[in-house]
Amino acid sequence: MSLGRTQHGTPLEVVRDDKAVYAAGAVVWRLVDSKLRILLIHRTKYRDVTLPKGKVDPGEMLAETAVREVHEETGIRVSLGVPVGVSRYFMRPKRQKVVHYWAAEATEEAIRRSTFVPNGEIAAIEWVSLKKARAQLSYPVDTEILDSFETLVDDGVLHTFPVIALRHAKAMSRSEWDGPDAGRPLTERGKRQAKAIVGPLRAFGVRKIVTSDAVRCVQTVAPLARALERVPVETPRLSQDAWEDGYSDVRAVIGKRVRSRKPAVICSHGPVLPDVLTEIALATGTLRGSYVSSASALEVAAFSVVHLSTTNPGSGIIAIETHVPTV
Structure with a gap:
């Protein structure tokens, strides 16, 4: 559901x-x-x-x-x-x-x-x-x-493509993990969530997977990558470490995805997702409203599908929908 x-x-x-x-x-x-x-x-x-x-x-x-x-x-x-x-x-x-x-x-x-x-x-x-x-x-x-x-x-907005913002699935807490934050793996619940979202993400025709290089993000998209037989693009530009240290580059990632006009999922972290949605709005000339903020406030393993016009992505966001797994 x-x-x-x-x-x-x-x-x-x-x-x-x-x-x-x-x-x-x-x-x-x-x-x-x-x-x-x-x-x-x-x-x-x-x-x-x-x-x-x-x-x-x-x-x-x-x-x-x-x-x-x-x-x-x-x-x-x-x-x-x-x-x-x-x-x-x-x-x-x-x-x-x-x-x-x-x-x-x-x-x-x-x-x-x-x-x-x-x-x-x-x-x-x-x-x-x-x-x-x-x-x-x-x-x-x-x-x-x-x-x-x-x-x-x-x-005139029947032809569209989605850019999907995905928050990683449930990971081990920082208090339970002795290694670097980027190395925190998914919990058993997180692994179930990662499998549960494969079907709904495929329903939107996703072909491209871009993810933070943090382990919890890479593990979240792994089941989808196997189902699609695609190799995810791992990048520190979407990582929480880069965001906290001020050297993330969400704009470059989003700009490339909007220009490509192809269905894609972008997996990142809770603190980074507001930047992801903001950059989609900016890249498409969309007036930022409360719905953009709501779409970025995702639970673990939840995702927001942002629909853009294939013929004219700069005409603004056509629709946003948010999906939350029950696992």
Whole structure:
């Protein structure tokens, strides 16, 4: 499970209600001859038309639920883009269902690799225009999600990439460690957290890993690096020692990541993270507000996904969402 804060115009904080049923899905989109098309699913049992979504599995975080459910229902593997809203409605007997949605582009390669065949759950999938999607969707809550999605379209910020600020997982305390601070390793809980965040980080299409060279940070990204078959870039520029001694260089790291316009995760330390978010704001011409400060105040193993425009990163931060593992 994850909690999130998103920002598109105004901040939104999502608070978990243990009595609610949580689910996640996506507004899956593609361009066909430069025309926008949305993916709808026709469900067999309910004889309705809706957006792909499904309930969170035990131990799962919302972002990985969304990607998994899209693939299970449509056969298409996607990476998540900007969050587009949360729908809430009541199930019988008076139990609330809370569904988080993201925009998600279906690449031509992903569509070619789709394994979808009509089945007992999904009778058909269909690519339609926004206008036809509104006419066909069975539920008003889905139409409201489509309204938020269309705002992104109208604002020209549908094509985005994430820069993810990650705080290292739980490490041994300084009082329990005799060596240099940079050598403190993860605890057993920290190792579990490092494994738990692999799925949700992959859900955002992360390909590049940049980390402080402190052991606790390197160990935090190790499971992700193995899953992606990537070698992390270790740098003292993001370390707490460098930050405390005044020779850190967060600006250089962030500038390179924004210029690359590719999905990346940046792992660092609690005291350094405010600088990470500040430099993202400065690099994109974003007015710094309370939501930027909130996004940097992370618990161990938590991360904030900062969505930027692929075509014009200097247009400002499109959205920020924060995810917290429950391990």
